[in-house]
Amino acid sequence: MSPTPSPNPNPSPTMPPRHHPGEELLLAHAAGTLGAGPGLIVAVHLEACGACRALVAALEVAGGVMMAELPPVPMSSLALERALAAIERPGAVAVAVTGAGAVTGAVAAPKVPAGLELPLALRGRDVGPWRWLAPGMRWSRVAVPEAPRANVVLMRGRPDRLLPAHGHRGSEFTQVLCGAIYDGDVRYGPGDMFVADDATHHHLRVADEGECLCIAAIEGRMRMSGLIGRIVQPLVGP
Amino acid sequence: MSATEGPAAGAPAAGAPAAGAPAAGARAGDEWSVALLAVARGRDRRAFAALFAHFAPRVKAFMMRAGMAPAAAEEIAQEAMLAVWRKAELFDAARASAATWIFAIARNLRIDAARREGRANACLDHDGDGLLTPDPAPMGDALLLCAEREGAVRAALAALPEEQAAIIRLSFFEEQPHGQIARQLHIPLGTVKSRVRLAVARLRKALEERP
Missing domain, CATH: 1.10.10.1320 (Anti-sigma factor, zinc-finger domain)
Incomplete structure (x- = not known):
């Protein structure tokens, strides 16, 4: 992963996002x-x-x-005294980024489409290898060591591929990093975020304009339907 | 200091797109921002003591209001004030007031504390590292608002109808805001949500009217 921070995950932000978190x-x-x-x-x-x-x-x-x-x-009466003593201690305040659970850097940074910089929020996080999800669709896990129960994944789809139809028990929060994805007629492009909840049963299709990369946080379990869904279910469950 | 630790570090501060250009020339804003600048520039201990006297009891109150025991709330307030000392150079009075900046520090410490607690309950092995991991929401976001805009937001906030202001207030204090707020106020969840939308829309309007 590049050590040079780039403030913008979208290499050519021609349009501001159109779909926002509520x-x-x-x-x-x-x-x-x-x-x-x-x-x-x-x-x-x-x-x-x-x-x-x-x-x-x-x-x-x-x-x-x-x-x-x-x-x-x-x-308490000695609070200020304690604070003043603490700021005098050399090194007492600065906390070293070491020890168990500290973020260790990517072990197997996934290959992302050329020209795309991963967002700053993902820098230094372990990202697992790509795994098969469905034909033309792959996913990899993003480590969230500060909250091990969080379920965050990158999803990558080739143009015009379908994500298996699925519903939700809990919510799924998705941000498009590059490419575009359709849910029915609604298009989500780079920078767009959308949320699916219990009531949503959606059919996602990657737009035919290029490879699409998304990041999603999944709370609760996805409910897959169809044969592929039943095969995939154990993989993407938390 | 790690690149992801401080309020400004990690945020797209220089050359940040959109969110308006910061005001030209740092404007101190208020006495607390002046004190914070004195800490940043001169490691001024008297200024720090004044900041401590004003903000530590408010950070403690915030933590207790959020459900923390008094001793734990006092520890977080201590931690927050030490962070104020350590990170003071990152404070930019042109972009946020001391009150906003210190709120962001306190909020992040509260997130860390909640995560440590969650992990302890789950008997997981990463205890103690909450403060050390990158903050997914860099506090630098707090700095993108210039002082002029902050004034507009404060005015809009003061002008909110009480029923909306109450919901915003509770949103900052409750862990599971909207369900709890609905129960506390005996109003439907949908009403809570629509009041949040109305209140936030007014703040958004205040931002748009004062570019």
Whole structure:
């Protein structure tokens, strides 16, 4: 993985995203109450979307106001003394990024389409090898060591391929990194994010314009239908 | 300091697309931002003590309101203030107020604490690393809002109808916001959601009107 950060996961952002996380999701993100998996997907969307970044920044202002308006709870009598002592200790404050569970860098960074930079939010995360999902469709797991139960995957599809029809028990949060995907007539292009919940049973098809790469956080289990679905089910279950 | 640890690090600060150009010339904004700048530029201990006296009890209140025990809330408040000292150079008064910036630090520590707790319950083996892993939501996002916009957002917030303001307030304090809020206020979940949308739409409008 390249050590040079690039602020934009989309190499040619000709159009701003058209499908955004809902207000509730952005508010939960700003409040810090969103789960690690969906939070990662929203973070990837924010990298690609200035409008949502501005809105989250506004919601963070709201957070600061809400915190400031709470009746303050006095700290213990020695709290300031402790803090002043702590800032004098050399190295006492800086925390080294070492030890169990620290992110170790990609073990097997998946091959991504030429020209695509993985989003900053994914840099330094372990990404597993590509695995078969369906004809022309592959997936790989993105490690979320800070929340091991989070289920985050990259999905890659060749043009015009279908993802097996599936429903959900829980929600699935998807961000398109490159290429485009259709759910019925609705097109999701680079930078777009969409959420599927219990009520959704969708038929996703990769647009014929090129390879598509998405990142998705899956909460609960997907319910696959059809023969391929039953074969694939054990692979993508959490 | 790791590239993903600090408020500004990891965020597309320089040359960030959209979100408006930051205001030209740093504007201190308010007394707390001035104090924070004094810490950043001169490692000013008196300024730090003043920030501590003002913000530590508010961070503690925020953590307790979010359901944390007083001792744990006090520890997080300590941690937050040490982070303020350590990361002060990353604060940009042209883009956010001290209150917003310190809120973002406190919020991230709360996320880390919740994750440590979740892992302890699940008997998993990564305990203690919550603070060390990259933050999927860089606090730099907080810095993309210039001080002028922050004023517009504060005004819009102050003008929200109380029923909407209450929902936004609770959204910052409850872990599972919307279901709990619906139960607490005895209103349907759909009503909570529509009030969130209305309130956020007003903040969005405030942003659009003050480019």
